[in-house]
Amino acid sequence: MSEFKGAVVTGSSRGIGAVTAQLLAEQGIGVVVNYRAKAPRANKIVAAIEEKGGKAVAVGADLTTPEGPVALVDAAVENFGSLDVVVLNASGGMETSMGENYALRLNRDAQVAMLEAALPKMSEGGRVVFVTSHQAHFINEVSTMDAYDAVAKSKRAGEDALREMIPKLTEKNISFVVVSGDMIEGTITATLLNRMEPGAIDARREAAGKLYSVEEFGAEVAKMVFADVETGHTELVGGAGDFLEQSGK
Template sequence: MSEYKGAIVTGSSRGIGSVTAQLLAEQGIGVVINYRAKAPRANKIVAAIEEKGGKAVAVGADLTTVEGPQALVDAAIENFGSLDVLVLNASGGMETTLGENYALRLNRDAQVAMLQAALPKLSEGGRIVFVTSHQAHFIHEVSTMDAYDAVAKSKRAGEDALREFIPQLAEKGIKFVVVSGDMIEGTITATLLNRVEPGAIEARREAAGKLYSVEEFGAEVAKMVFADVESGHTELVGGAEDFLKQAGK
């Protein structure tokens, strides 16, 4: 079982976040399940964790608001007595109803705000994991689909902004790790991109050889919570060879 007691997984009422949260709970970590609007879905994840003897609490919080990140931190401390792990999984930007700058507000500004809210309470020796995509991580060297370009650039801006905290995190022995994956089968982003550009998923599957499922990628994210790696490490999960080649690395 893990020495960590409490974790926040943003955007964890479904998909990769929910898989990650449930795997952390299996390691004995109390998990804050974060949702923006769908409380029943989040409560279902909490129930699934508790049925297996784990600990979890569902907290509705919009990370783009002033009070959202702090609400998650408070919930971790109140329910589990400590905050040791922060998994920055929530992302978006392909929505058309949430304002012109929503991608940047969520994928950069809200990520920084979440880290800043968590940092005073994060335990020494804790871990922060940022979840991204190869399309975003390599966006400065490898172009992506037009429909995803703004989102990819905003996620890379978020990654860059978070990396600037590494020296400050090191003062508390907190490691920062990035997990980058290819298109993930079954995610909303992949479905939307395939709708905008039919054949996009199949093209990535051919280039990568295999696309991970939500369950498989969630397991890789959870694994990096405990992995013995240097702070600032980027874990490239599946199908990165063609990105590395195009990026000249």
């Protein structure tokens, strides 16, 4: 069982975040399951965790608002006694109804706001995990599909901004790890991209050799919460060979 007691997993009412939340709960960590609008979906994840003897609470919070990150931090401390782990999984930007610059507001500004809200309350020795994609992590060196370009650039901007906070985190012995994956089978982003650019998923699968499922990638994210790696480490999960080759890294 983990020595960590409380965690916030953003965007965890479905997909990768939900898998990660459930796996952390199996390690004895109390998890704040975050949703933006779909409470029933989040409550279902909480129920699944509690059925297995775990601890979780669903908290509705829009990370792009000033009060959203604070609500998640407070929920962890109040329900589980401490905040030791923050998994920055929530992302988006392909939505057309969320207003101008939504990708940047969510993928950069909200990530920083979440970590700034968490840092004063986080326990020493804690861990922050930022979840991204190869398409975003390597966007400065390797171009991506037109439909994903703005999202990829905003996620890379978020990663860069979070990395600039590493000295502050280090003062409290809190480590920061990036987990980067390829297109994930079954995610909304992959489905949307394939709709906009038919054949995109097949092309990535061929280039990578294999695409991870939501369950497989969520397991990798959860694993990196406990992994013995240096702060600032980037874990490239599957199929990054062609990105590394093109980027010259």
